[in-house]
Amino acid sequence: MPSTTLWIAVLAGSLGCYGIKLAGLSVPDRVLEDPRVRRIAAMLPIALLAALIAVQTVADGTALGVDARVAGVGVAIVAVLLRAPFLVVVLAAMATTALLRL
Amino acid sequence: MSRRAVVRDAVGIGVATGAFGLSYGAIAVASGLSVLQTCALSVLMFTGASQFAMVGVVGAGGGALASAATAVLLGTRNALYGLQLSALLRARGPRRLLASQLVIDESAAMAVAQDDPPRARLGFWATGVAVFVLWNLGTVVGAVGADLLEDPSRFGLDVAGPAAFVALLSPRLRDVPAWTVAMVAALVAVVAVPFVSAGVPVLLAAVVAAVVALVGRRGGASDGGRDDECGDGVDVPQEAR
Numbered sequence: 001m002p003s004t005t006l007w008i009a010v011l012a013g014s015l016g017c018y019g020i021k022l023a024g025l026s027v028p029d030r031v032l033e034d035p036r037v038r039r040i041a042a043m044l045p046i047a048l049l050a051a052l053i054a055v056q057t058v059a060d061g062t063a064l065g066v067d068a069r070v071a072g073v074g075v076a077i078v079a080v081l082l083r084a085p086f087l088v089v090v091l092a093a094m095a096t097t098a099l100l101r102l
Numbered sequence: 103m104s105r106r107a108v109v110r111d112a113v114g115i116g117v118a119t120g121a122f123g124l125s126y127g128a129i130a131v132a133s134g135l136s137v138l139q140t141c142a143l144s145v146l147m148f149t150g151a152s153q154f155a156m157v158g159v160v161g162a163g164g165g166a167l168a169s170a171a172t173a174v175l176l177g178t179r180n181a182l183y184g185l186q187l188s189a190l191l192r193a194r195g196p197r198r199l200l201a202s203q204l205v206i207d208e209s210a211a212m213a214v215a216q217d218d219p220p221r222a223r224l225g226f227w228a229t230g231v232a233v234f235v236l237w238n239l240g241t242v243v244g245a246v247g248a249d250l251l252e253d254p255s256r257f258g259l260d261v262a263g264p265a266a267f268v269a270l271l272s273p274r275l276r277d278v279p280a281w282t283v284a285m286v287a288a289l290v291a292v293v294a295v296p297f298v299s300a301g302v303p304v305l306l307a308a309v310v311a312a313v314v315a316l317v318g319r320r321g322g323a324s325d326g327g328r329d330d331e332c333g334d335g336v337d338v339p340q341e342a343r
Contacts, residue, residue: 003139026188033185045178047312051287052172061162062295072261073265089265093262
């Protein structure tokens with residue numbers, strides 16, 4: 001992505017994220033108390049995180065493939081199950097992938 | 103909790119977030135953002151998961167719209183925090199504009215964990231400011247450090263993003279509907295990869311998951327509760343929960 005386009009994305013994304021925070025502090029309670037709105041707001045992060053994990057593990061542009069990333073993410077999942085701290089999870093995943101690429 | 107304990111916990115959360123900021127800075131630069139763009143996101147967007155997501159979409163070759171939209175959608179939970187915080191903070195005018203930027207997982211968790219409104223306000227502002235300062239400091243160090251690496255993928259940096267997302271996702275997978283939404287979203291995203299441009303599969307997954315969430319639990323009251331929505335993967339001290 002050209003730098004100018006990237007800057008537009010950075011600024012637009014930041015403005016959007018700020019707008020959402022401001023809305024939460026400003027919007028009348030009843031709007032966000034709607035159970036459907038609450039349900040979607042609670043589920044969206046789960047859906048996005050799961051999709052991001054899947055795509056960033058097996059996709060390369062518009063191609064699908066299995067490489068050393070799969071092992072790294074597998075190690076991250078095991079580390080999370082073992083209740084490892086955040087940095088240990090990330091570093092264990094990186095070390096696994098890096099070792100397989102040697 | 104005494105006022106001093108509140109501030110101490112706030113600083114502790116800030117330090118943990120600083121370490122998290124290091125990995126964000128490194129990943130952002132490895133994904134193709136400049137050091138300045140990487141730091142601008144930490145100052146202006148200031149919501150970790152959204153920043154990681156945006157950087158991930160850019161790194162995968164996604165378009166500007168897809169990357170910004172993913173970041174904004176991931177930030178929707180901050181609106182729910184604001185709703186819970188507005189009565190506690192009672193911030194008006196310029197103070198509200200400033201407070202808004204500090205509404206994140208950690209500051210919301212610390213505020214609602216306190217026993218009375220004055221401490222809730224202290225918890226919110228202390229945590230918000232501590233995280234803001236150390237998150238940005240971590241970002242600068244991580245971004246400049248990654249800039250010195252010649253080939254980030256040799257060090258497995260491309261797996262740091264998904265690994266971080268695994269850590270962010272796991273506390274939210276508390277019940278069957280959450281698992282269902284996660285599995286459907288992952289499947290939809292992967293199946294879509296060959297057919298649409300980079301970044302779009304994730305957005306597609308979000309739309310499908312929103313429909314599943316609505317249809318699967320029509321009128322269901324459970325919205326996951328506070329704990330599910332909090333903790334951006336950072337170790338919030340036990341007493342802060």
